[in-house]
Amino acid sequence: MDRRSQSTTTSSAADTGSLHCIVKLGGSAVSCKNELETINEDNLSIVSSQLRQGMISEPSHGMDWSRRPGSTAIQTVVDKFDDKLESQCKRLIVVHGAGSFGHFQASRSGVHKGGLNKPLVKAGFVATRISVTTLNLEIVRALAKEGIPSIGMSPFSCGWSTCKRNIAMADTSTVVKALDAGFVPVLHGDAVLDTSLGCTILSGDVIISHLAEHLRPDYVVFLTDVSGVYDRPPTEPGAVLLREIAVRDDGSWSVLQPKLQDEVEITVAAHDTTGGMVTKITEAAMIAKLGIDVYIVKAATEHSARALKGPLPHNIPNDWLGTVIRLAN
Amino acid sequence: MDRRSQSTTTSSAADTGSLHCIVKLGGSAVSCKNELETINEDNLSIVSSQLRQGMISEPSHGMDWSRRPGSTAIQTVVDKFDDKLESQCKRLIVVHGAGSFGHFQASRSGVHKGGLNKPLVKAGFVATRISVTTLNLEIVRALAKEGIPSIGMSPFSCGWSTCKRNIAMADTSTVVKALDAGFVPVLHGDAVLDTSLGCTILSGDVIISHLAEHLRPDYVVFLTDVSGVYDRPPTEPGAVLLREIAVRDDGSWSVLQPKLQDEVEITVAAHDTTGGMVTKITEAAMIAKLGIDVYIVKAATEHSARALKGPLPHNIPNDWLGTVIRLAN
Structure with a gap:
């Protein structure tokens, strides 16, 4: 009740086409800092629930229909949906850091310093992307489980690149199209190509600055x-x-x-x-x-x-x- | 030996900038048809090894540096790399289908028929993408484990879209940049936005036709x-x-x-x-x-x-x- 009355006082961006909010999920907030590639499941679950409560007017059904480990079937959630339930989700972008994902692979290989012609850097680039996209998938699943229509979007795949570590090309049109279609894009700090260095790391914080500048959200939240x-x-x-x-x-x-x-x-x-x-x-x-x-x-x-x-x-x-x-x- | 002598007779595209090959990993070849969201580990491992032998002149070190389940550390592979070992990988694109991933979620929600304003379709779109990107990550990891510098690239994130189920926008420049940087892009059949229907499924076979037309590989292999x-x-x-x-x-x-x-x-x-x-x-x-x-x-x-x-x-x-x-x- 409290939630509902409070949310009506905020400017809902869902209808106006403007962006309501960009949320940074700090890597250290959703992963266990001192445990390699380990999700902080409790935090991630609470954060996902809070995001849902803040962004969607009504509770909605789960959207992660993956097979659970040990099960051979997928729980039938399809029957729960009816055409009347149209949850309005505020226009929201989630960006997350790497935390205990990606950091080991990037720092051991020196991906941020560039030099893709070195086998170690090239391998580290591949290993870093595997690690950060693993975290991205887990975050997308946690949000979807809560009923948030989350869509993983890797900066590398979006064609984003840097020059001397500054953003050189980061077309936001694909992100905007996802927003327009009613989805919540989930981006992340990523290994990207750099026109000067060969490659580098594009941090989640830089991504947020770029998105904020171009898409002008009502406000930005850093969860740390x-x-x-x-x-x-x-x-x-x-x-x-x-x-x-x-x-x-x-x-x-x-x-x-x-x-x-x-x-x-x-x-x-x-x-x-x-x-x-x-x-x-x-x-x-x-x-x-x-x-x-x-x-x-x-x-x-x-x-x-x-x-x-x-x-x-x-x-x-x-x-x-x-x-x-x-x-x- | 046999491999080496044979590969020298083929036109190596690594230096010339032209695309050597597009390989379709059929969903049914790398996943278990009748077991929901289950990888055919044996097949995937053999296929990855065959791809490495066909595409890279020398054996190379593993590039999947993920933590193994049950372990708290990552096996140190970094020391194995030296700057002399520069494996030439032929220019290659891998595209995979969905197999027992994605199919359940897509067919139960009718994503291919469009209608994103329906909650079931929107949820199915999210669920389908989670499932197919899960498979994509596993395939990228299997290839990377073999030393293939594989990079997962989702058509949705690349900004690809359709109109009445035909490709409307599918800029290949990000794929080409990944190839130019020496990586092997790994694309997949995906749920995408459709300017006419709202959304649909873009199949791996259609992706291959599009890539073949624009990037003109020497040949195309369908693994089924x-x-x-x-x-x-x-x-x-x-x-x-x-x-x-x-x-x-x-x-x-x-x-x-x-x-x-x-x-x-x-x-x-x-x-x-x-x-x-x-x-x-x-x-x-x-x-x-x-x-x-x-x-x-x-x-x-x-x-x-x-x-x-x-x-x-x-x-x-x-x-x-x-x-x-x-x-x-």
Whole structure:
């Protein structure tokens, strides 16, 4: 009930043709960081359920009709469908990182540095794509199981490529056609061809920036394994969650909430050595500069559930834990 | 030894930039027909090995670096690579059918008939793609394990679409870029958007015709679960394997070998009611009309091994079992 009443206050993009939301499923949020190629099944299941609740007006039937291991048949779900049930799914794109998938293969072979003429790099490229598409398939299945009409789309197959690691070609028309047909495209960080280096890794965060710039969603949600952006590594004593960051037109940014005494840029830069948070803020700031609110929030919590039912009110509720990055007024 | 000497007599396309071969892995050849979503592991393994022997000059190291079930680590294969080993892989495209993957989901929901506004069709579209991409990933992994630099590419993600079930848009540039980078694209029959019907199924055979027309391979091999094209269902007593079929410019065709007494068109048409063989001959004839030889041969046999080391000599060896369809002189 609560969900329904809340969702009516949000701008439904399903009918207008505009994009409601881009959600980043952080690799560390849906896979087990220290266990090679292992899904965090609990998190993935909760996140899928929260996505469904945030994006679809009515519960809908499962769309993963795969044979379960040990069974010889497929559970008959077909009879449950009737032509009356037309669940409206908001226009949504999911992008996920690699987490414990792909990272081993990419780093051991040096795919990000290019050099496809080296047998090790070429093999690593193949191995990386196998690993990340394995994760993609599992995420697509988890979303489909919840009734989200998810469609896996690999950047490599979409013909996306880079030049000196920057996006050189990334036509979004296939993604838009999938959205127009009522599907939820599920993209991922991928090994791609690079016109200068031969090949490299195109990260999920760069994909999101690109999609946000071209498709202008109402808001963007990063689901991670911590509660948001802190002023220092969150494991350190006294780490403070930055609740609201304002980005100015010139790209500079400052913390609006909470009021901090220290020079924030410096403490966040120190943070970067452990978690790449400055990179994340920089990418998020580029999106926010477009006038698109960005939420960074811990996956599979009540706070992620609220973010996915977003957008959040302009005055961020006190009991919501996460970081909002938005354009300064 | 035999392999090496034979392969030097074939036109290697790796250097010239032209496409050596398109191989169709019939769904029924690599999956178990009567067992839902079950790979025919033995066949797939043999076919992968035969493909490697036919296409790569030297044995190469495995490129599937996935974690094996039950293991927590990935076997270290990285150390085996050195920069000297540069296996030349002939330019090759693999296309596979669905077999016992995808068929259940597609037929129960009627995806091929279109109507994406119906919840059942939309769910079936999602379920079909999950099933066929599951098979695609397994085939890519099997090929990579053999050292073939295989890259899964879904027609949907490539932006391919149809209009009234005929290909409307199927840009091959991403496939060509993958070939140019030294990879082996692995495509598959897929659920795609149809500008007239909403959606439909794009079959592997139609994909092959399209690729053959645009990329002009030296020859095309169809790996199936029977020895070739027969004059009647091969399970019927007295069924005769058609060894050589000549296609004329006007599309008509006749059997050159063996010399048959009966009117062949009629008996083959009768065959169609059981196995769609006329459809297969029609597609093969369209390719042969382009001047491209087509071999239809049973997968995972010595005959498929020879076809994959092809092209075969113009006078087909007596001990080779299969069907050659080519342009009449």
